[in-house]
Amino acid sequence: MPELLDRVAVVTGAGGAVGAAVAQRFAGEGARIVLVDEDQHALGRIREALRHHAGSVHSLVTDLTSESQVRALVARTLARFGQVDILVSAMGMAEEPPWDEPGPTAWERRLRSLTACALCCGAVGTEMRARGRGRIVNIVASAGRYRSAYACPEGVTGTGAPSAATGGGMLALTRELSLELGPHGVTVNAVVPGWILTERSTREWERLSERARRDILAEISLGRPGRPDEVAGAVLFLASDASSYVSGSAIDVNGGWWMS
Amino acid sequence: MKGTFRMKLAERVAIVTGGALGIGKAIATACAREGARIVLCDIAAPALTAAEAEIRALGASVLCLRVDVTDGAQVAAMVEEVVKTWGRVDILVNNAGGGIGPKGLTETCDEEWDAVVNLNLKGQFLCCREVAAPMRCQEWGRIINIASNAGRYRSNTGFGGLAYSAAKGGVLQLTRSVAHELGSSGITVNSIAPGSVLSERGWREFEALPVELRERVLAETPLGRFARAEEIASIAVFLASDDASYITGATIVANGGWCAA
Numbered sequence: 001m002p003e004l005l006d007r008v009a010v011v012t013g014a015g016g017a018v019g020a021a022v023a024q025r026f027a028g029e030g031a032r033i034v035l036v037d038e039d040q041h042a043l044g045r046i047r048e049a050l051r052h053h054a055g056s057v058h059s060l061v062t063d064l065t066s067e068s069q070v071r072a073l074v075a076r077t078l079a080r081f082g083q084v085d086i087l088v089s090a091m092g093m094a095e096e097p098p099w100d101e102p103g104p105t106a107w108e109r110r111l112r113s114l115t116a117c118a119l120c121c122g123a124v125g126t127e128m129r130a131r132g133r134g135r136i137v138n139i140v141a142s143a144g145r146y147r148s149a150y151a152c153p154e155g156v157t158g159t160g161a162p163s164a165a166t167g168g169g170m171l172a173l174t175r176e177l178s179l180e181l182g183p184h185g186v187t188v189n190a191v192v193p194g195w196i197l198t199e200r201s202t203r204e205w206e207r208l209s210e211r212a213r214r215d216i217l218a219e220i221s222l223g224r225p226g227r228p229d230e231v232a233g234a235v236l237f238l239a240s241d242a243s244s245y246v247s248g249s250a251i252d253v254n255g256g257w258w259m260s
Numbered sequence: 261m262k263g264t265f266r267m268k269l270a271e272r273v274a275i276v277t278g279g280a281l282g283i284g285k286a287i288a289t290a291c292a293r294e295g296a297r298i299v300l301c302d303i304a305a306p307a308l309t310a311a312e313a314e315i316r317a318l319g320a321s322v323l324c325l326r327v328d329v330t331d332g333a334q335v336a337a338m339v340e341e342v343v344k345t346w347g348r349v350d351i352l353v354n355n356a357g358g359g360i361g362p363k364g365l366t367e368t369c370d371e372e373w374d375a376v377v378n379l380n381l382k383g384q385f386l387c388c389r390e391v392a393a394p395m396r397c398q399e400w401g402r403i404i405n406i407a408s409n410a411g412r413y414r415s416n417t418g419f420g421g422l423a424y425s426a427a428k429g430g431v432l433q434l435t436r437s438v439a440h441e442l443g444s445s446g447i448t449v450n451s452i453a454p455g456s457v458l459s460e461r462g463w464r465e466f467e468a469l470p471v472e473l474r475e476r477v478l479a480e481t482p483l484g485r486f487a488r489a490e491e492i493a494s495i496a497v498f499l500a501s502d503d504a505s506y507i508t509g510a511t512i513v514a515n516g517g518w519c520a521a
Contacts, residue, residue, distance in 0.1 A: 001265055027427020175520035182517045194506075221443025226506035233503030242494035245455075245487040246521025249513045256443045259436040259509035 002030030003240045009086035010034045010077055012064055012120055013113075015042025017198035018139060018248050019090035021047065021228035022235050027053040029236065031086070034077045035059040064091060064116030067123075074123045083131065086239045087115045087124040089138045091168060103162075110162035114169045121173065121188070125181055134186040137238045138174050139231065141167040145250065146258045165193075171250060178248030187247035189238045194254025197225045221256025267295030267499050268501040273346045275299040275338070277387060278356030282459030283406065285314075287353050287496045292320035292385035294317035294497055295341045296351065299342050301327040329356045329383030339390040349376055349394045351500045354384040354405045354431075358461070359424035360416075380427035381434065388438050388449070401447035402500045403438065406492075407431040409455040412511065413519045416477050418466045430455075430480035432511055439509035448508035450499050455515030456486040 009026050013019035015037035028035055029051050037043045038062050050057050058080050062069050077084055092113040101109070117138055126136025142148070144167015148160035171190055171195075178188040195201065195216065205213065205225075217223055234253045236242050252260060274291045288298050292315050299314065300322055302308045309493040312324045315359060323345055327338045339427035342349050357380040360372050392439050395401030410420045411428025419430070432451055439449035456477065466474065466486065478484060495512055498504055513519075 017359055074347035177519045178520050179482050185483075187483070187517075195452055220447075221440045222448070222506065223444050230506035233501075233505070234507065237495075237498045237503060242498055243514075244494070245491040245514045245516050246495070246512065247483060249441065251474075251507065251512060252510045253506050255506050256448075256508040258437050259439065260511065 002028075003236065003242070004086070005030035007031045007085040007239075008034070008077065008081040008083050009088060009239065010036060010073070010084055010120070010123070010124060011088045011090060012036045012116065013089070013091035014046050014059070015039045016090060017228045018193065018196065018231050019088070020046045021232040022088050022090055022107070023050060025229065025232040025236050026239070027057065032056040032081050033058070034073070034080070035075060036064065038063055047072065064120060065112050067119055070119045070123045074127055075219045076254055080137060082103070084124055084127050086135045086234055087120060087137070089120055089170075091116050092141055093172065094140060094149065096114050106162045110166040114166045114173075117170050118173055121177055122163070125177060125186065128186045129184040132185045134181070135239045136177065136181070136186065136188040137235050138170050138188075138190045139235065140170045140174075140190045140192050140250070142192050142194050142258065144168040144171055145252070145260065174250065175248050182247050187238075187243065189243070189246060189248070191238065191248040192250050192252050193231045193256070194252070194257040195220065195225045196231060197227055201225070201244060224255065226253060226255055241260060268497060268503075269351070270295035272296045272350040272500070273299065273342065273348050274341060274351035274353065274500065275301060275349060275387070275391070276353045276355055277301045277327070277383070280304050280311045281459055283454070283457055283489045283492050284353070284355040286459070286493040287312045287355060288315055289318070290490065290493035290497050291351070291500065292318050292322075294501075297321040297323075297339075297346060299323045299325060301325045301329070301338060302356070303328050309391050311409045325357075329387060330378040332386050333384040333391050339394065343394050348398055349391050350398070350400065352387055352391045352404070353496055354387050355447070356383050357406065361421055362419050363421040363423070365422055368421065368423050376421070376423035377427045380424060381430040384431055384434060386487055388434070395442070395447045396445045399446040401442070401445070403447065403449040404496050404499050405431050405435050405449070405451040407435070407451040407453045407511065408516045409453050409513070409518065412453045412513060414516070415479070416518055417465070417469055417473065419469070422470060423447035435511065436509045440496070443508055448499075448504065450504070450507055450509070451511045452492060452495050452499070453511050453513045453515070454487060455481070455518050457489055458486045459489045462486070477518075480518055481515070485516065487514060487516065
């Protein structure tokens with residue numbers, strides 16, 4: 001049986017590699033999906049990939065740091081599908097700053113994904129609370145739980161800090177909301193991916209020296225980077241009935257790179 | 261829609277220790293529903309026979325073995341028997357365990373410590389050790405160790421006791437160490453840390469608690485209830501499935517939000 005038959009899921013950052021993999025997996029499991037991203041082109045790509053599910057997919061270009069836009073997003077989701085069962089915040093993964101981005105810009109960009117996560121959890125959480133059920137899954141950069149997955153190349157410093165602070169904030173948000181929403185039948189959890197192969201991470205990988213690449217792979221017990229669909233598998237678990245007693249938890253999807 | 265969805269553990273061979281009752285039986289049942297062939301191990305013979313009949317009734321293949329997991333020779337013989345019967349071992353669920361009640365530091369005698377640590381920690385070590393060779397040969401394997409909230413934070417009810425908490429903490433570290441050692445062979449090793457579970461035994465323990473303690477623990481649990489054994493079993497199925505292919509050395513905490521981390 002499909003695991004999310006007729007459930008309604010809002011996926012933010014759906015234009016990024018991880019968000020898109022989540023949307024594809026959810027569509028295959030029978031969910032109705034609202035794809036959200038700030039980037040219209042990226043959103044167009046995932047819409048195209050999901051064209052066989054067109055009747056059950058809706059997409060919205062939304063600035064998630066705007067409270068009024070987030071409220072409108074929830075209202076439009078309810079108007080289209082009548083309910084919200086699942087919220088997946090993948091925006092943070094789509095917003096990973098490049099190494100050479102100047103510090104203040106990187107801070108601003110990363111903190112926007114924390115604000116977006118908080119606003120979405122608040123607006124969607126209120127709706128779920130009223131219905132007495134729901135699943136919230138926040139996808140959090142590993143820097144927020146441990147440290148950056150790999151060191152910056154020579155000549156670049158401190159770019160991991162914005163990601164670490166943002167990810168740490170998202171984990172704290174996850175824990176706090178699990179306490180608030182648990183009594184109302186809503187679970188709130190995090191997925192913490194390690195080094196996941198995407199177009200962007202591949203470009204950064206190519207900038208590393210042979211030695212640095214060898215060192216990184218040696219630290220990963222499974223000896224390989226992960227794939228976006230492997231993150232989506234864990235997100236599906238947390239969005240499905242299979243995780244009904246799991247709340248306030250973080251699941252590491254990092255091939256054994258870091259074990260908490 | 262039925263038929264287009266593949267069962268998650270089709271044809272996998274899954275060993276479940278302590279599989280006759282409670283969480284173990286729920287895990288064996290859930291794996292069987294997803295298409296796995298089940299090796300049901302326990303020391304309790306009558307319960308084992310009853311569980312075997314129930315799981316067979318689902319249409320699953322079941323191999324039933326009486327095994328004391330604290331005995332290395334018996335564990336080795338178990339794995340040998342499974343490989344002889346089905347040619348492989350895909351999944352090991354280290355579930356056999358149990359405590360001796362709410363005994364603290366100065367109340368625990370040597371024999372009690374040894375018994376609890378042997379059952380909860382050494383048993384898992386022995387089973388991991390014996391399945392390593394066939395799993396390495398296959399270059400595929402999933403090991404799932406049942407730990408406890410008590411081994412990660414503290415016992416929420418105090419029921420398990422000191423030795424139990426210490427042994428379950430050991431299980432979490434066993435998980436990480438074995439995960440690192442076997443990762444390059446395509447084997448993942450993870451643990452589940454459940455809070456209070458209302459299995460048959462869990463119910464008895466729960467009912468023995470003072471009312472105010474019961475109420476306090478429930479009030480501290482955001483989901484406001486204890487787990488059903490099936491809610492732990494569904495986590496084990498996830499960890500054994502392809503959906504968890506990049507997860508290893510991890511602990512999935514399932515305590516209804518009692519302690520968030």
